[in-house]
Amino acid sequence: MNDSTGDLLHESLLHDTLHTHVRERDGDAGAHLVGLADGALRVARRRQRLTRAGAGVVLAAAVATAWVAVADDGPPRAHVVQPADRGDAAKATKVSLLPVTSSTEGPCTQGDGGYTVDPTATERARCVHTDPAKGMRDIRVASATAEKSTVDGRWQMEATLSPADRIRFVTLTASLASAPPPRNEFAIVIDGKLWGTPAVAQSITGGRFAVVGFYGEDLTRATAHDLAERLDPGR
Template sequence: MNDSTGDLLHETLLHDTLHTHVRERDGDAGAHLVGLADGALRVARRRQRLTRAGAGVALAAAVATAWVAVADDGPPRAHVVQPAHRGDATKATTVSLLPVTSSTEGPCTQGDGGYTVHPTPTDRARCVHTDSAKGMRDIRVASAKAEKSGVDGSWQVEAKFAPADRTRFATLTGSLASAPQPRNQFAIVIDGRLWGAPTVAHSITVGRFVVSGYYVGDLTSAVAHDLAQRLDPGR
């Protein structure tokens, strides 16, 4: 008897046992178990057919998303096999929040330490300089998620701080709030790239900031989700 035939026999016996068990029970849980038993038998029969056809890889993909029932005194529970994480918290991308000292039209001169904001059909290129000594450098955020803005529907990434960095951020933004343009802005720098320079009107004490791009619409859905994943790979 090969493995496929043995698996089918096992699933058939399990199917019959669950049906017998369900006859002794009433209600939604019993009906749910019937469905699971029938589904398990269908999967087993399909596995046998695929094995005979040499389609083991296709079977692995089908089984990876199968529901597994746990028959006990409580309601049926479900488990879905998830793909492996792309990273872990120790490999999270860091972010630096730096006070803006100047913002001028045109690209930066090579080697001047500024960040070039590339032009769009409606905006010219800009060169933004920052004060790294007074900012927050290489911070790992507590969490990050991609979402649509409730204002204009564009994609953005909301990042939240750990408690200690939350206090530092409130102090930083409070010191910028009363400064004239553009020194009332802070630059969001990730992977050596400027991702935005929000203007500050008051101390931000909520412990989070939003990456929406330097220009409106800079972030597509794919870019926003990738950025959130890199900032918080444990999600």
Template sequence: MNDSTGDLLHETLLHDTLHTHVREHDGDAGAHLVGLADGALRVARRRQRLARTGAGIALAAAVATAWVAVADDGPPRAHVVQPAHRSDAAKATTVSLLPVTSATEGRCTHGDGGYTVNATATQQAMCFHTDSATGMRDVRVASAKAEKSTVDGRWQMEATLSPADRTRFATLTASLASAPPPRNEFAIVIDGKLWGTPAVAKSITGGRFAVVGLYGEDLTRATAHDLAKRLDPSR
């Protein structure tokens, strides 16, 4: 691992920790810390791009591929993949929440059951494998809505689980919290596509998760509303 990649991993962890802290403790001081963390993360990413362009150094992709707040009242943030159009307006789309078992550089091998996150200008492609046996498969959420984040103003889609699934989700995330990366993450899979791999620091008892963005690719207003419409059973 080169120095610029190490800086990026360090600053990403700092960024995630401070954002989680602010969601759990409101206040001007917390907002100031988030600003510092955001700035440090931008500098680390800039160093990494310069190192890769100027010296031809291979980019080591970060294992943690999505930032997430894990406070009970703080929704996760997740990787964005452009969703397919809903074909059946009377039937809500299901979602699977699956423990991540491994994350490796490069695209997944065809037929190996993994989920590929495509490369961007600043990140290598990554392959994620999950444990479907212990995860929550084909879950229909109780409600879903598109809104702007109160933390950074980005568009997000927030989904709320049913009371029964909320208990299952709390148990699932509790089992991941003490594991090392990437096994402390869960994959958000919708229509067979990976939408995010949020990291877990403690049990999420609020029964909510949210798709926001990854690698600087923010969720747009239109995409957030489209995804909410597909997931919400009342629409």
């Protein structure tokens, strides 16, 4: 029996005893004793409820706290295990959306700031240059998903921008829409790698962009999911 249960039993016995005593007496003194007995019982019950609630709090706290003994057999220290702080916004991979200034055949020259697109069976290597100063650099998307396109069935990664970045994206794409190729394109750069250069026909107001592959190399299911997991702060 714990202390709170013992206190409640004691107060209950006192309550019943006083009520029995009062039944044998009349007058204001008896009514006063009844009031005291009822009040004591209410206090005891409230104390027991708080004790039970406190035990629940202690149990929950024990999940996040581990006790370790010091080496010299001294009193135990509390080693607090912090809850898993996802830190999603800090850990999610950043992406840059940069206006394309040129796209020429052949690999980029080392140190010229361009992005080399490796050759494929149908395309030669290319060098893509961008204008970082006019683009959206090192942003984190609000969400990212991997899915099959409803148009051609190819795997793609679709990212959704935050409300603030959506406004910037509208401005960026609007400035590209009227430019001749390839300056009507923006480069999707993730971890320093070029993932695509979509062409823009008009300003994009939906706040989303997709990676579908580049120069004849489609995304696979694995690469689409891997890219989504790296970008999505909620995963």
